[in-house]
Amino acid sequence: MRLACERNGGARRLRDRPNVKALNSFGDDRDVSSRNSCRSPRHIEIQVLGDQHGNIALPATSANVSIQRRHQKVVEEAPSALRRPKRPARPWVNSAVALAKAVGYYSAGTVELIVDGDRNFYFLEMNTRLQVEHPVTELITGVDLVEQMIRIANGEPLPFKQEDLKINGWAMESRLYAEDPYRNFLPSIGRLTRYRPPAEIALDDVAVRNDTGVFEGGEISMFYDPMIAKLCTWAPTREKSIDAMRMALNEFEVEGIGHNLPFLSAVMDHPRFVSGNITTAFIAEEYPEGFLGATLSDEVLDRLAAAAAAMFRVAEIRRTRITGRLDNHERHVGEHWVVVAQGREIPVRITADKGGSTVQIGDRKLRVESDWLPGQTLARINVDSAPLVVKVERRSSGFRMRLDGADLKVHVRRPRAAELARLMPEKLPPDTSNLLLCPMPGLVVKINVEVGDEVQDGQALATVEAMKMENILRAEKKAVIKAIHAAPGQSLAVDEIIMEFE
Template structure:
């Protein structure tokens, strides 16, 4: 086995690879950009080498710098992780020439399957079912429109190189194709250095299901069953699971056989994924082969008991696969949630800032249920605009799918992140979605379930009661604490009313609290003359802790707590609510306070996320129609096209291409 391994990547995947390498006794070398000088993967590695500025093109995508770092440190092998150079055949060839082992597929396999156009031709030749489409290079937008017309709408515009959701657009009309073609080319060029795109038929109500394959350098290839990755936004996966709740044994066997056959056709010799689109009748069609480790590999690891990074390292060192197809057994169900630095309320726009708070839930195995976290950040770290917005992956595994979902919901409730917007509330709501729980999903799930975008749910029923009880107990604890600190009445007990009014938005809940400390009892009002049975609250929570953990009426509960003026901001099961607790007299006075009106921004174009101005499509004095493109802003490797919401005239432009903008920065004004 290698004695020293360089990881040509950053973030959670670099940390993930380092953990396995250390377990195997392999020394590790991290590379980092100037923006990642204090990153977690740098601290975890035995050695670290600075390779350039923040921009990926000048650091993580610079092959010469990475090879030089390997030679400088004596690293015998390089693991590319995913993204960046992981599917770059030129990089694999350069390492081969330099005498450094590439922990990934051979260059021929990358070239054959990494090119999405050529891979489809190969798949068709191998008699693998493929989606109807145009596999040739498309020269311009006009040609793209003609091809789309011939295929029939809707169509998918896709990048030829690279992976993930970058450079992909769904088009339902000629106009969508014309606009999407240019954006797809631009994103593909900036992310992968290759602006070729192709067009294929978009299958409506599809499921995205992929097969994990594993090969060695001795001609052996097996599959490790499937992962379902249908819940996506902007063609980027959000939740993955293994196995799929949709496949039956016959379909699983057929998909696995085709995946293995395709891998063998290109002499595939490491971990990789053959991706399929599956319709409602379980007909499946080849999409592409991802010639690298996938982001969602942990769910496969948990249901098979295999460490895929270890398998990749052993195969790269020339070992034969230690398992055969008949040895692969699936145990239980695993769910993965991707934690993104993005604002789900703002259409999942990227969010940046410092990690003021980063406290994961309790990890490990308890009562046969596993909770795992893969991350590349730590409290105090910085989330920048230069890289992908994913900051962690939370994974649960249990004997049954429903149990894995329940544990995921509990873990998300206890996951405290502060300093910028993130998608944990959205994920927590998904875990309680009945359609998701039933497995009735497709790649259009998010847009169908949230047609008007995501809005945190209003607290109702048991969720409202939990928030009211926790807020009341914290207020009561705070009152006792303040009186002890100030030594009022010379240390004698101070009597004050145990009746409070809890304000949750427009809702007011009367409560009665009993007990100076936990355990307490909280009785919630139910109408004018009626009260619900008292709930007994137990907890070890104290001020400053970001998560209130305890029991309410015997039920285990985790509620995220953040202090605000005259109250607390609570988050529970995706519900986010500023909560304040008042006396009756305070409520009377509050009703007399004037309500501050929000400023009118209807004549302003505001930047929805921190980002870089790529281009302006209008000039001052220009009349624009609703839906017309105004500006393109790039954030975290994604181009965001900002369009006019209504007809108007541009009166003033306040930015220029190349400017860096904060959230809600004014881009232009309308008359």
Template sequence: MFQKILIANRGEIACRVIRTARAMGIKTVAVYSDADADALHVREADEAVHIGGAPASESYLIIDKILDAIKQTGAEAVHPGYGFLSENKLFAEALDKAGVAFIGPPAGAIEAMGDKITSKKLAMEAGVSTVPGHMGLIEDADEAVKIATDIGYPVMIKASAGGGGKGMRIAWNDEEAREGFQSSKNEAASSFGDDRIFIEKFVTQPRHIEIQVLGDKHGNVIYLGERECSIQRRNQKVIEEAPSPFLDEKTRKAMGKEAVALSKAVDYCSAGTVEFIVDGDKNFYFLEMNTRLQVEHPVTELITGIDLVEQMIKVAAGEKLSLAQKDVKLNGWAMESRIYAEDPYRGFLPSTGRLTRYRPPHEGVTDGITVRNDTGVYEGGEISLFYDPMIAKLVTHADDRIASIDAMADALDRFRIDGIRHNIDFLAAIMQHDRFREGALTTAFIAEEYPDGFEGAPLSSEQIKERAVIGFYIRSYVLDRASEISGAMPNYEATLPDAMAVQVEDQVFTARFDENGIVLDDETFELESLWLPGDLFFEGKVSGQAISLAVDTMPEGYVLTSRGKAQEVFVRSLRAQELMVFMPEKTDGASSKELLCPMPGVVMSIDVEEGQEVKSGQALAVVEAMKMENILRAEKDAKVKSVLVAAGDKLAVDDVMIEFE
């Protein structure tokens, strides 16, 4: 077995590999860029080597720098994680030439299956059903439009060397095909150093279901069940689960058998994933094979009890699989939520900055419920614009699907992140969405259920009352504590009101205490809690119903966040509430005559010039943030007065880019 391995990656996956290596008694080496000097994976590894500048193209993607780090530290093997060089055959070949083990498949398998075009051709030759498309390379946007027209819209434009949703666009017409082709090429070049693009038919109402395979160097290959990955946004997976709520045992075995056959055809060893599109009749079509560990591997680990990273290391060391197909059992249900640095209330725009507070829920097993949090950040750390926006992967496991969903909802309610925007509210809203709970999923779920964006989960009438009761209780507790400050507020007790007004959304209640609890208008609620001023969470019961909410103070009240809704609760004197009708409404101060940068990022292109007339929806500029290109469009017809930025400029949120007349 290896004595020391180097992890050619960063963030949560580097920390994940370190955790297993440590349990196996193997020392680890981290590599890091300028931006990651204080990163968690650097802190957790036994050794760390600096490899270059913040952009991945200056550090994590440079093979020679990884090889230099290996020489400096004497590492015997390299785990590539996912992304970066994980599916780069030149990297695997360079390691082999240097006499260093690659903890992944052989270069031949990477070349055959890691490239989406080649893998589709091989799958077709093997008799595997594939989605119709153009497998050849595409030279320019004009050719892309012609091919898309021949296939028939909608089409999927994809990076040949892609993964993780990078370099992917759906086009419904010629204009979108032209724009999507160029954006996909740019993202592919930036993320993978390979700008080859191909196009295939986009199957409507599809499910994205993948099979986990595991093989050794002795010809043994098994599959470890499937993962449902249909909850996606912009082709980026958001929530994954195992097993799938859709598959039956017959379809599972058929997909598994096909995945294993495809793996054996290329002498595959290590962990890998064969991805399929599955239609409503359980017909499945091969999409691609990822010749690496997947981001969502924890859900498979929790339902099988198999540590995939441990198996990868053992396979790379030449050991035979200790498991046969008959030994693989699927137990219970697992959910994974990807927590991203993005603002779901502002169109999921990326968010960067310092984590002023990072408090994940408690990990472990309690009453048969497992909570696991894979992360690469810490409180006080920085979220950089140079890498993908993932903060953590929160995973739960329970006996059945609904129990696992409920456990995830509870865990999300107890996850606190401050300093940047994040998508926890959005994830929590999905957990209680009726369609999600029923398992009626497609890859269009988010687009169909949130067509106008996300504004928070709707509150039931009971939830509104619960928040009103809790807001009144907290405010009363704070006022009562303040009245006890000796000498600070003389005669303050005499000013404590008997009743107060509580406003939640557009509903206003009169709240007071009596001997039975809190009276909201004419309805009485019992409240139990040990909450104290300064506590981040309110934990307690309202009329016997357990509830947990994050608490933030605001003028005239509190923001109470739970179950996907950050709700403002105003608590005022009765007289102040009466006067609210005379208060002017707040207006948005943003000027409609300016294009503001909606996120921190780098300007990739400016597509208009001074004096140009633009139409509503027309592309104005492209800004790259966190390895994704974002096209900024005109909100209405206008004339460009001045362009204030140029390609290559680094911008902050709300920097003015273009002025209109």
């Protein structure tokens, strides 16, 4: 029997039509359909533990997994932001218990629901296994879910009752994917030339955990799922857990592949996420044109400019030593500079002492303290006693600096050099409008056209597969195929030419 909830919440019988999607997915064309639409939907999960003796316990009331893309979860947190402390359990929690008991379930499992803006809830599915986001439940309860699964399978009863379980603090999980956010999150493969997660800690007021299966020097292949790590943080409150995640993401160093660390950092700073007002449409609504990088506020940019000036001074002192000018070398560095970042020119004056530097920006003086040395790729800096963690790469007349989802070219120039730099023409990117380039590393599955074919806007040209995803590449305008450089079965790199147009 097929049932569907109409907008008034009632149910009606559907005609006996075959449900092709259900049949293909589950081998069974029977289904239960929820409302045609759901206002402000949030994706909620409830972790269940059941033993073989009829005992059911919920290690956590619910977790929010609403930050997702293509139905793939990206950020999870527990408890859910819908949770109201010191209030009775929400009705969906009681329903999850009733469901597990009704089917005599044992082992770990996850009941998945949609909760709308009016707190109505709808059953999605129950996963009869641990979920990827199970660490957030473990962090707020202290229950080792893997251990309990093994003990349950061995026939042991649960060692606790529901009333014994308490929720402590708040946990966040960010999924690190080998996907390039600047290319619409297309998969990325290659060698991890640098893979250095933040240190794992477990203190009274903060914890950092990283579940991963990759290592520096390892190869990220096109044949597997793109998730390479689960970075988790815990703190007594949601606000402090987000702060811990911001810092951990800035400390996470990954090089050699495209990855979504910048996007994850941007989410942690997004006002809507910080407020807890998140739905499954968050990414589509807040990033309709895709992720283009975060924009730093003027306050953060000033702090970054002060840090860049102090670091550039250290690098310049090193340079004068290398050139052999050892006598009073600091006098060659100078005090006045112009920092250029994110389209802003920020004149600074820097003075140094044995404890650090003082950088003046306008009427404001910022105290900069750091033990950073040239060649180090991660800089931990205190600017006016507030921590700043920046990924750093030396560039001509400055640095590439990455933090909080922003990826900036930061130039530090003398005032005269900055004046001349304004006169330099901007280098334009090459014209590739007559080429179809491979947008990601992948395997060519199909070429849909031949040389001489006239194609229309939107027509399928080729299919490229990577990381369990098939991507259909389409024509962006009417054209004639001039040449084809790839064939089915061929592996391509990013931006490798697939075909040319006349």
